[in-house]
Amino acid sequence: MTLDNQHWERISAYLSGDLSQDERNAFESWLQDSDSNRLLFQEARLVWESSRIKLRVKNPATEEELLKLRARIKSQQPAGRIIPLFRNSALLKIAASLTLVTVAAYFYWTLRDTETVIASGDQVLTLYLPDSSRVWLNTNSTLSYTEDFTKENRTVTLKGEAYFQVKRDTAHTFEVVTPATTAVVLGTSFNVNDADSATIVTVAEGKVRFAERDAAREKDVVLTPREQATFHHRKKTMDRSRSRDMKFAAWRRYKNAQYEKEVKNSGLYLATQYTWRKNQINQSVIEGTIRNSASLAVYKDIVLYVTYSQPGGPQKTSRLVIGETVNPGQTIDYRRRLLDIFTETNVLHVKVESAEVETGDHY
């Protein structure tokens, strides 16, 4: 190590308060040695003092993250614990282990793995799988998966109807199994409706390979966006058609408490980041982005509430309307000017005041 490097170690330790009293004294006398030592220290101190900026996460979305966490914890819970009952009797011990072996074997052959079952009841559920894929589960439907969900293929079993937004992972294919069919994807969005007489798969994005369960590979159909395939359970035949809109996924908005929240409190799901400056004719130019973090709600006509003031001046307000449509998960850019040419604006705040909810079936 060079002598120079040791200097830097001592300077940083001095600045962070990691030197003992003796070391401090030695350091201060080193400073007295030469002008170049002092200049070096001045520069280092300026760097140290200037690097105080801590970044903040704009929208930590704590509640949403807590839901995600709980889903994750739930999916990894073991089935139960074995409590030793018979401590003293050898005979009982043998009997107990025999019983245990029998019970264990039974569970091994019947269940194999702990299964997580999610049943929706009379409300549409929005949930995350352990791989962060999002699922909307229609009313009176059941979705289940086993403990080794993420180990090899990501397999879920469905009874009823669900819409899947699958997190892309080319190493683990995502598979939806119904009593009669399977649908295999890598990372897409699609709807599976397993009714009594037929299973219908409709694709929103990406590609889905759909087939009768345990059938030969040649019988697969590969569906692209807006394509729909119907497998008739009795006839064992497959029809293909096109879906002209997203109506097939519209059920997600009914009886869905999460969506109702998104409609009522648009402000909670819209966040804006922005910068502003004065242009040559002294208008404040605001440039920023708006992000929609809702699960389903599509927002438009977003009203931004701007407050600004000049030093010592009264606070003024202005409203800007962003007409663009913002889909869930989407971020849009905007740029607007204020008519504040006679104001030496020095403080300016922008927040989302309200927004309209797009009710068409675009998403």
Place this chain on the structure above:
Amino acid sequence: MEKLPEDDFGKLFRQHHAGLCNLAYNIVGDTDAAKDIVQEVFVKLWNNRGQLTFGEQIKHYLFKATAHTSYNHLRANKRIAPLEEYAGLNTLETVVGTEGVEYKELEVRARQAVDRLPPKCKTIYILSRHEGLKHQEIADTLGLSIKTVENQMGIALEKLRSDLKPFLNLEIVAILAAIGMGLYALLIS
């Protein structure tokens, strides 16, 4: 050993989530990664809830676990750093705009320079400068020797100085100019 009911777990999460996200974000420079890291930390906490005592120490545990996980993430994902540099600056400008806090150009440059430090250097520097941790505490948190921490702190400061050199000169010229003005004022009075 105390039990940790689900309700308290949620409370603990709500209490510390934003702060830990910020800590992770300052190290990894990516919001989504920061949130994932905090998720990891809480999943681990839940799985180890039998072995942990829940009291004041839990805060300390969460802090350490988040810092360590962030450090590992940063080391494993160094190559994506340049992309996020831009995002970091964006947020920074936002903070400037919204809070009405005036950061000097040098401070903004310094933040960018910190983001450009190599993973180990950056993590150690942030823990010392932002979180006020002593060298020994940093060594314990990241599982490094104290010698490494001291050494990396020196390297960090040296790198930052050489990175910011052009802007430091401007600052120092400004100081000199102020002194000059002062002298001038004295002379003419």
